[in-house]
Amino acid sequence: MKLPDLIQGGMGVGVSGWQLARAVSRAGQLGVVSGTMLDNVFARRLQLGDADGHMRRASAYFPDQKLAERVVRRYFIAGGKEPGEPFKNVPMFALVPAIDLVELTILANFVEVFLAREGHDGIVGINLLEKIQLPTLPSLYGAMLAGVDYVLMGAGIPKAIPGILDRLSDHENVSLRIDASPDENGDRLLLETSFRPFENLKSIKLKRPRFLAVVSSQALAMNLAKKSSGRVDGFVVENHTAGGHNAPPRGAMHLDKNGEPVYGPRDIADLKELSKLDLPFWLAGSFGSPQKFQEAKLAGAAGVQVGTPFAFCQESGIDSDFKKSVISNLLAGSNDVFTDPKASACGYPFKILQLPGSLSDLGIFQNRERVCDLGYLRTAYRTKDGKIGWRCPAEREDDYLKKGGEYSETDCRMCLCNGLLSTIGLGQVRQRQVEPPLLTAGKELQLIKVFVHQEKLSYSASEVVQYILGGNVCPAGCVADSAKSLN
Numbered sequence: 342m343k344l345p346d347l348i349q350g351g352m353g354v355g356v357s358g359w360q361l362a363r364a365v366s367r368a369g370q371l372g373v374v375s376g377t378m379l380d381n382v383f384a385r386r387l388q389l390g391d392a393d394g395h396m397r398r399a400s401a402y403f404p405d406q407k408l409a410e411r412v413v414r415r416y417f418i419a420g421g422k423e424p425g426e427p428f429k430n431v432p433m434f435a436l437v438p439a440i441d442l443v444e445l446t447i448l449a450n451f452v453e454v455f456l457a458r459e460g461h462d463g464i465v466g467i468n469l470l471e472k473i474q475l476p477t478l479p480s481l482y483g484a485m486l487a488g489v490d491y492v493l494m495g496a497g498i499p500k501a502i503p504g505i506l507d508r509l510s511d512h513e514n515v516s517l518r519i520d521a522s523p524d525e526n527g528d529r530l531l532l533e534t535s536f537r538p539f540e541n542l543k544s545i546k547l548k549r550p551r552f553l554a555v556v557s558s559q560a561l562a563m564n565l566a567k568k569s570s571g572r573v574d575g576f577v578v579e580n581h582t583a584g585g586h587n588a589p590p591r592g593a594m595h596l597d598k599n600g601e602p603v604y605g606p607r608d609i610a611d612l613k614e615l616s617k618l619d620l621p622f623w624l625a626g627s628f629g630s631p632q633k634f635q636e637a638k639l640a641g642a643a644g645v646q647v648g649t650p651f652a653f654c655q656e657s658g659i660d661s662d663f664k665k666s667v668i669s670n671l672l673a674g675s676n677d678v679f680t681d682p683k684a685s686a687c688g689y690p691f692k693i694l695q696l697p698g699s700l701s702d703l704g705i706f707q708n709r710e711r712v713c714d715l716g717y718l719r720t721a722y723r724t725k726d727g728k729i730g731w732r733c734p735a736e737r738e739d740d741y742l743k744k745g746g747e748y749s750e751t752d753c754r755m756c757l758c759n760g761l762l763s764t765i766g767l768g769q770v771r772q773r774q775v776e777p778p779l780l781t782a783g784k785e786l787q788l789i790k791v792f793v794h795q796e797k798l799s800y801s802a803s804e805v806v807q808y809i810l811g812g813n814v815c816p817a818g819c820v821a822d823s824a825k826s827l828n
Contacts, residue, residue: 342464342490342551345371346634346810348577348623349802350648351468351493352585352781353377354758355765358658359395359456361651364802366463370810371491373466374453376480377473378717378758380442383449385428385767387413390421399452399459404486404545412448415441427770433716434475436519436534436729443479443536450483464490466550471497472586472687473717474519478536482509485547493577495555496586496689503552504570510549512538521721522732532721532729555579555625557588557608559615566618573620577646578610580626584648584783586689587680594682601680602690616641627785634809649783650792650805657802658765663778666696668789668798676786683753686718686735691757694780700760705777711737712771715758755779 349365351357353375362372386396397417403409416429432442450467457465467484469477471494481492485506494502497520505515514537521530551574556562562576581587581604591607615622624637625646637645651657653664670676677695685691695701700709713719713736722745724730732744735754742748760779762768768776791808792800 344575344621344643345369345464346644347371347806348466348493348553348625348644348646349373349651350583350625350646351375351466352648352652352657353468353470354761355379355382355658355767356652357468358656358765359453361654361656361658361802362457362465363459363461364656365651365806366457366465367461368803368806369463370806371464371466372457373468373491373493374457376450376453376467376469376476376484378715378762379449379453379480380431380446380476381715381762382765382767383452384416384431384445385762387416388418388422388428389767390418392421395456396452399455400448402455403448403451405539405541408444408539409448412441412445415445425770425773428767430714430769433719433731435731436475436532436721438475438479438534446476446479447483447486450480451487454484454487454489458488466491466493466553468493468555470586471495471499472520472689474517475534476717477502478505478509478515478517478534481505482536482538485509485550486542486545488548489550491551491553493553493555495577495579496687498561498565499554500565500569502569503572506549506552507571509538510547512543512545512547514538519721522723524723530721530723530729551575553577553623557581557610558591559611562610562615562620562622563618566620575621575623575643576615577623577625578612578615578642579646580610580624581608581680581690582784583626584652584678584692584781586685586687586691589682589688589690596682599679600682602682612640612642627783629785629788629805629809630791631809631811634811645809647805647809649785650788650809651802652782653789654792654802654805655799659780660764660766660778663696663764663780665798666698667694667780667782668793670696671786671789672793672795678782678784678786681753681755684755685757686733686754692781692783694782694786696778696780698777700755700777700779702777706755709756709777710771711735711756712759713737713740713756714769715756715762717758 347370351373357375365372400409516535519532555577621643628645629647719731719733734750763778
């Protein structure tokens with residue numbers, strides 16, 4: 342398998358959907374779907390009526406049709422739910438998830454990868470977050486049943502994943518250790534979730550996808566290469582200018598005058614040391630231009646991973662009205678992206694695109710009732726009676742305190758789960774009001790100006806690919822000679 346020059350970033354929730362991944366794959370590069378919260382994404386698409394029929398059509402190719410029919414029947418609403426009615430939420434994951442949830446997760450990941458791979462012979466990957474652990478095992482299995490070529494994972498240290506891919510390719514039982522809060526004595530809880538592949542699917546031959554770890558330093562890459570449970574096939578080296586979650590600065594966190602984390606020399610990956618591993622790597626974080634692509638290649642990288650320019654193209658999952666607002670504001674000179682050290686419940690800094698009407702608006706954030714009904718960023722803890730409970734610092738403060746959490750941990754936390762679903766048009770309805778969206782982008786947001794102008798407020802994924810790999814998009818949106826972009 343030829344290594345791609347360009348990896349399209351796996352942006353969740355649903356921003357890197359199957360349409361975007363397929364477009365990039367058809368252009369000869371690695372298209373990546375986001376596996377984050379796909380169970381809810383799939384279920385809500387069905388509840389909206391699956392107007393184009395893609396969810397049901399792809400489900401018809403799932404190798405266990407009884408399973409597929411059960412899942413579709415559970416959530417599909419012919420003609421779609423009424424606009425003012427809420428979505429039916431799927432159950433939350435636990436260490437031992439409900440079988441209905443496992444089936445939904447497997448099918449949702451199968452469908453997303455199947456549709457991304459349909460109609461071409463390009464390569465497709467799936468991106469998962471180490472911080473969202475409970476759905477990981479059935480998500481991987483569903484993606485592998487659809488023939489996914491690459492698995493990418495960051496936002497943590499995914500040492501266990503390579504070995505899990507080895508075992509799942511042989512339909513073996515797998516387990517995953519779960520991060521949890523220390524108990525009252527300060528001891529770390531040892532918890533794990535497990536997954537047993539379904540017997541009636543074991544006759545299907547599965548390939549072991551390549552595994553790329555998303556890292557911020559050569560030290561982490563070296564650790565993963567040496568101590569992972571199986572083969573690591575390469576790395577995406579992502580710096581702190583990338584959108585979404587960022588690795589925190591090494592050492593104590595200091596904030597600048599704007600309240601953003603301060604990164605220094607220690608946070609810059611040593612590519613010479615990384616090259617000693619003799620594994621391919623791609624550079625990410627403000628590498629969405631032909632100049633930065635050439636810079637990456639000269640530094641020994643196999644290529645680049647790019648997110649933000651793809652996030653606002655025609656094929657991305659972001660609601661079209663939000664895309665137009667972002668692009669219009671950008672052309673008017675507004676392109677603020679804030680690295681918020683507190684917003685994410687997982688504790689990692691998170692990039693927030695400032696957009697009126699979204700959770701970045703202080704008034705909207707403060708007026709939103711704190712609700713945690715999706716629970717992907719919850720953390721396990723030991724209750725007073727010795728049982729396992731779950732809590733999230735973005736839930737209601739009183740609920741969090743009752744569960745033993747500290748009040749300081751709830752300060753300025755946003756519900757990323759609900760906000761990001763709203764960004765792709767799948768926001769929950771509460772009292773006839775839709776949850777406010779939350780948009781993220783990298784510091785390279787201004788690169789979008791290459792593709793748009795006042796009379797052209799949209800552009801395609803193929804334009805992004807052509808531009809980065811040597812083309813130059815002129816003001817009218819045409820692709821000029823690649824040599825001109827490098828002069």
